[in-house]
Amino acid sequence: MYDFDVLVLGSGPGGQKAAIAAAKLGRRVGVVERDNMIGGVCINTGTIPSKTLREAVLYLTGLSQREMYGQSYRVKDDITVADLAARTQHVIGREIDVIRNQLTRNRVSVLNGFGRFADPNTLTVTDGRGRESHASAAKVVIASGTRPARPSSVDFDERTIIDSDGIINLERVPRSMVVVGAGVIGIEYASMFAALGTKVTVVERRDRMLEFCDLEVIEALKYHLRDLAVTFRFGESVASVERYAEGAVAVLESGKKIAADTVMYSAGRQGTAPDLELSAAGLSADARGRLSVDEHFRTAVPHIYAVGDVIGFPALASTSMEQGRLAAHHACDEPVRAMPALQPIGIYTIPEISFIGRTEDDLTAESIPFEVGIARYRELARGQIIGDSYGMLKLLVAPEDGRLLGVHIFGTGATELVHIGQAVMGCNGTVDYLVDAVFNYPTLAEAYKVAALDAMNKMRHLSRLQ
Numbered sequence: 001m002y003d004f005d006v007l008v009l010g011s012g013p014g015g016q017k018a019a020i021a022a023a024k025l026g027r028r029v030g031v032v033e034r035d036n037m038i039g040g041v042c043i044n045t046g047t048i049p050s051k052t053l054r055e056a057v058l059y060l061t062g063l064s065q066r067e068m069y070g071q072s073y074r075v076k077d078d079i080t081v082a083d084l085a086a087r088t089q090h091v092i093g094r095e096i097d098v099i100r101n102q103l104t105r106n107r108v109s110v111l112n113g114f115g116r117f118a119d120p121n122t123l124t125v126t127d128g129r130g131r132e133s134h135a136s137a138a139k140v141v142i143a144s145g146t147r148p149a150r151p152s153s154v155d156f157d158e159r160t161i162i163d164s165d166g167i168i169n170l171e172r173v174p175r176s177m178v179v180v181g182a183g184v185i186g187i188e189y190a191s192m193f194a195a196l197g198t199k200v201t202v203v204e205r206r207d208r209m210l211e212f213c214d215l216e217v218i219e220a221l222k223y224h225l226r227d228l229a230v231t232f233r234f235g236e237s238v239a240s241v242e243r244y245a246e247g248a249v250a251v252l253e254s255g256k257k258i259a260a261d262t263v264m265y266s267a268g269r270q271g272t273a274p275d276l277e278l279s280a281a282g283l284s285a286d287a288r289g290r291l292s293v294d295e296h297f298r299t300a301v302p303h304i305y306a307v308g309d310v311i312g313f314p315a316l317a318s319t320s321m322e323q324g325r326l327a328a329h330h331a332c333d334e335p336v337r338a339m340p341a342l343q344p345i346g347i348y349t350i351p352e353i354s355f356i357g358r359t360e361d362d363l364t365a366e367s368i369p370f371e372v373g374i375a376r377y378r379e380l381a382r383g384q385i386i387g388d389s390y391g392m393l394k395l396l397v398a399p400e401d402g403r404l405l406g407v408h409i410f411g412t413g414a415t416e417l418v419h420i421g422q423a424v425m426g427c428n429g430t431v432d433y434l435v436d437a438v439f440n441y442p443t444l445a446e447a448y449k450v451a452a453l454d455a456m457n458k459m460r461h462l463s464r465l466q
């Protein structure tokens with residue numbers, strides 16, 4: 001009766017995994033995606049370009065080797081945009097190839113074009129030449145993502161005044177940059193450009209940044225970024241941006257003026273749901289262009305699911321993939337388990353941050369007692385070998401039973417290391433497991449044991465006194 005069992009709108013992490021999961025369950029699956037956007041924001045403008053750029057910056061600047069070889073150490077003196085783009089384009093190309101191959105192998109049809117609802121079971125797909133076709137399906141998964149939010153008062157020109165999508169199209173490495181918004185994306189790019197030698201000013205309306213992270217970790221990050229000549233303007237807002245032939249001036253509401261080669265807005269993202277003619281499907285989006293869903297990722301119309309950034313928080317590639325898989329399983333009447341509440345957060349600043357579980361602030365606010373165990377990379381042989389003297393791993397431990405309540409890591413490999421903590425916490429492991437475990441030596445993973453011993457010693461001291 002329908003062309004497909006499952007039709008997916010968007011091929012980002014959520015859409016891709018939904019399509020593959022449904023195909024693996026033997027369903028006829030189609031994915032609607034614009035010509036040059038296979039892989040979504042994740043592959044083309046977001047996660048993958050930014051993380052590859054970071055890797056290129058770390059390598060070419062030699063930043064991570066300077067503790068060993070001195071502050072003037074560089075792999076390349078004059079790093080150009082072409083140097084950075086070469087690596088980024090290479091990785092994007094490879095990743096698109098991997099995704100196309102996966103879709104083909106699993107017999108998922110890719111319908112090139114922009115999709116909109118014609119009715120609750122049918123999408124109209126308009127290709128790059130304006131030709132229209134229709135595709136119908138029993139179940140639809142919306143994974144259409146978001147785009148950067150652009151204040152209407154700002155005159156973006158894709159060169160001097162840009163948003164995060166514009167970073168990969170910069171013609172040269174700016175000498176100075178104003179980053180508006182100290183969210184994850186803003187601060188990741190601020191740290192990369194600072195590492196390249198750009199004089200970065202971060203303007204943030206709130207008094208703190210990344211307030212969902214451990215305060216001590218964020219203090220350490222700010223210290224490092226200031227060391228790379230980043231200036232923070234917290235509690236300040238940009239009132240207007242003036243564009244000139246040779247750059248721009250950000251005028252703050254306090255009257256301050258900041259001149260820069262480039263101004264990058266990183267002021268949140270807007271959902272793309274309103275572009276989909278939702279009324280034809282009996283749906284509507286919220287003020288931020290997002291859709292609401294139930295615990296099975298079903299929208300108000302039960303055969304239409306929505307996953308990924310278009311449903312809002314946490315809006316990560318990592319979570320979008322899993323939402324896509326779960327939605328597809330539910331749509332295909334497979335038994336599904338709920339998504340675990342315990343999810344890691346990775347922030348790819350330089351240095352990087354990762355955590356899982358609760359922060360000290362969360363626990364204190366809820367009057368939950370905890371003990372802290374800390375390992376510093378400089379006390380680990382691996383930390384000395386790689387020249388990371390600032391990294392640290394912090395465990396938050398429940399004193400009554402030794403359960404891990406949170407793991408917070410700052411420094412080399414943080415986003416990988418956090419998964420050891422995730423596995424222990426996910427299996428209801430305690431600090432005793434980490435105290436007793438033998439780790440490879442010399443590794444950064446050994447930090448878990450050092451921090452566990454630290455927490456254990458503090459708890460023992462307390463119980464001895466009492």
Ligand SMILES: Cc1cc2nc3c(=O)[nH]c(=O)nc-3n(C[C@H](O)[C@H](O)[C@H](O)COP(=O)(O)OP(=O)(O)OC[C@H]3O[C@@H](n4cnc5c(N)ncnc54)[C@H](O)[C@@H]3O)c2cc1C
Pocket residue numbers: 009010011012013014015032033034037038039040041042043045046047048050051113114115116143144145146164185272275276307308309310315316317318319320346348
């Ligand atoms: C700079 C940056 C860095 C990031 N870094 C990380 C990170 O390090 N780790 C992490 O986990 N997450 C990161 N993210 C977030 C991550 O990229 C998103 O969470 C993820 O891409 C969302 O996936 P999605 O499935 O919602 O679809 P998206 O990746 O947003 O893709 C949606 C796709 O739908 C298509 N589409 C939309 N409407 C239509 C339509 N009507 N017809 C056809 N196709 C349509 C679009 O063309 C697009 O390809 C980052 C994001 C940005 C911007």
